[in-house]
Amino acid sequence: MSTVNTWTSTQHFWLIILGFFVAFLPRFIPLMLFTKREIPEWFNEWMKFVPVSLFTALVVKDVFIDSKSYQLMFTQVPEMLAAVIVIIIAYRTRSMALSVITGLIGVFLLSMVI
Amino acid sequence: MNKRRPNPKRVPDPNEPLWRSTLRVAMPLNLSYIPIGLACGILLHAAGFNTLLTGLVSLLIFSGGAQFLIATMLTINSPLLSIVLMLFFLELRYALLSSSLSPYLKGQSNRFLFIFAISLNDENYAINYLKFATDKKWTGKEALLVEHYSLLFWAMSNVIGSLIGSALKIDLGIVNFALTALFLYMIVMQIKNRLTVVICLISGVLAAVCMMITKSTLGLVISTIISSLIGFGLETTLRKRLPDSHWLWKLRGPGAKQSAVESSDGK
Numbered sequence: 259m260s261t262v263n264t265w266t267s268t269q270h271f272w273l274i275i276l277g278f279f280v281a282f283l284p285r286f287i288p289l290m291l292f293t294k295r296e297i298p299e300w301f302n303e304w305m306k307f308v309p310v311s312l313f314t315a316l317v318v319k320d321v322f323i324d325s326k327s328y329q330l331m332f333t334q335v336p337e338m339l340a341a342v343i344v345i346i347i348a349y350r351t352r353s354m355a356l357s358v359i360t361g362l363i364g365v366f367l368l369s370m371v372i
Numbered sequence: 373m374n375k376r377r378p379n380p381k382r383v384p385d386p387n388e389p390l391w392r393s394t395l396r397v398a399m400p401l402n403l404s405y406i407p408i409g410l411a412c413g414i415l416l417h418a419a420g421f422n423t424l425l426t427g428l429v430s431l432l433i434f435s436g437g438a439q440f441l442i443a444t445m446l447t448i449n450s451p452l453l454s455i456v457l458m459l460f461f462l463e464l465r466y467a468l469l470s471s472s473l474s475p476y477l478k479g480q481s482n483r484f485l486f487i488f489a490i491s492l493n494d495e496n497y498a499i500n501y502l503k504f505a506t507d508k509k510w511t512g513k514e515a516l517l518v519e520h521y522s523l524l525f526w527a528m529s530n531v532i533g534s535l536i537g538s539a540l541k542i543d544l545g546i547v548n549f550a551l552t553a554l555f556l557y558m559i560v561m562q563i564k565n566r567l568t569v570v571i572c573l574i575s576g577v578l579a580a581v582c583m584m585i586t587k588s589t590l591g592l593v594i595s596t597i598i599s600s601l602i603g604f605g606l607e608t609t610l611r612k613r614l615p616d617s618h619w620l621w622k623l624r625g626p627g628a629k630q631s632a633v634e635s636s637d638g639k
Contacts, residue, residue, distance in 0.1 A: 267422055270420065276456045277442065278433060282490060284466045284467040285466040285469070285490070290482065291474075293477050297474070305468040305471070306468065306603075306604075307571055311572075312575075312596045313562070314575040314579065314599075315578070315595050315596055316462075316555050317552055318576045319589070320548075322580060323584075328587040330580055340549060341552065344557065345559075348557040348560035354557050355407055355408065357557040357560075358407060361549055362549060362550055365549040
């Protein structure tokens with residue numbers, strides 16, 4: 259995370275505008291359509307697996323993939339251990355804030371020890 | 373949210389103004405947004421966003437995952453198109469959330485649906501879905517208020533985080549783990565049966581392979597499409613051929629009063 263980004267505020271602004279559309283349309287279009295007619299079953303059944311697939315992929319990227327070379331790495335031991343802690347906390351408490359905070363404290367303490 | 377269910381014996385005061393009764397419902401969520409919003413604001417600041425733009429992105433995109441992702445992808449200098457494409461797939465899950473709320477919002481004007489869609493996100497969806505399903509008096513109006521409270525707390529925490537980020541020097545590697553933890557939490561919340569755990573494993577392996585091949589975050593998009601289709605295919609086949617296969621057994625966390633389901637399967 260050492261490289262400093264060179265984008266200007268104007269570029270950030272356009273990123274936000276484009277981001278707004280890709281964030282807004284998936285929320286709005288189904289709401290528009292399905293308050294007027296029925297939801298097709300297959301669409302729901304398929305969409306059900308999108309979040310879990312994507313989140314897992316993102317976690318794998320954060321923990322096991324080197325952000326520069328895109329090669330597999332097993333060197334982030336504090337993150338790996340903290341991830342296990344987060345899973346346990348999330349499973350037991352179902353609290354988002356508690357999971358995130360324990361994860362942050364966990365990775366902080368573990369990276370001092372390891 | 374299950375744990376913070378209000379005491380059932382307490383009768384709600386019929387004279388309580390609407391803004392207060394809905395604020396009471398939204399408060400646990402609002403409070404949990406503060407630490408995450410602060411972390412997000414700090415990271416966005418580190419990625420070069422100024423405080424004004426941090427406020428704007430929180431109001432317009434209003435998604436923890438998406439904003440963390442923007443921050444991370446900017447620090448590794450991803451191109452604009454790649455970030456927007458990644459955001460699109462990340463936000464596609466909202467199609468599912470808004471479809472499932474649509475039965476409760478039949479008959480609302482398009483203008484209402486527009487405003488409702490802008491401030492919808494994972495967490496206020498969870499609250500509103502639960503309220504719509506359990507509380508007959510819960511209407512679109514109350515739901516929209518809950519959304520706006522959470523939006524307000526989220527945007528404020530982000531802006532304050534951005535200011536903290538400009539005042540203090542913070543180890544970003546650690547703050548960045550907030551995103552990983554957030555996604556882990558959302559995975560755990562998504563796990564409904566044993567099949568989902570299998571899909572997680574498939575998706576994890578596929579993601580690593582696809583990213584190593586494409587050498588970019590495009591691998592994430594490809595692996596997400598493939599593994600969600602595998603999940604869809606597997607479940608449809610299982611339902612048809614082996615309707616009582618143990619892979620479809622429900623898994624419930626202790627938060628939801630678990631009976632005797634092995635907890636070791638949750639991982």
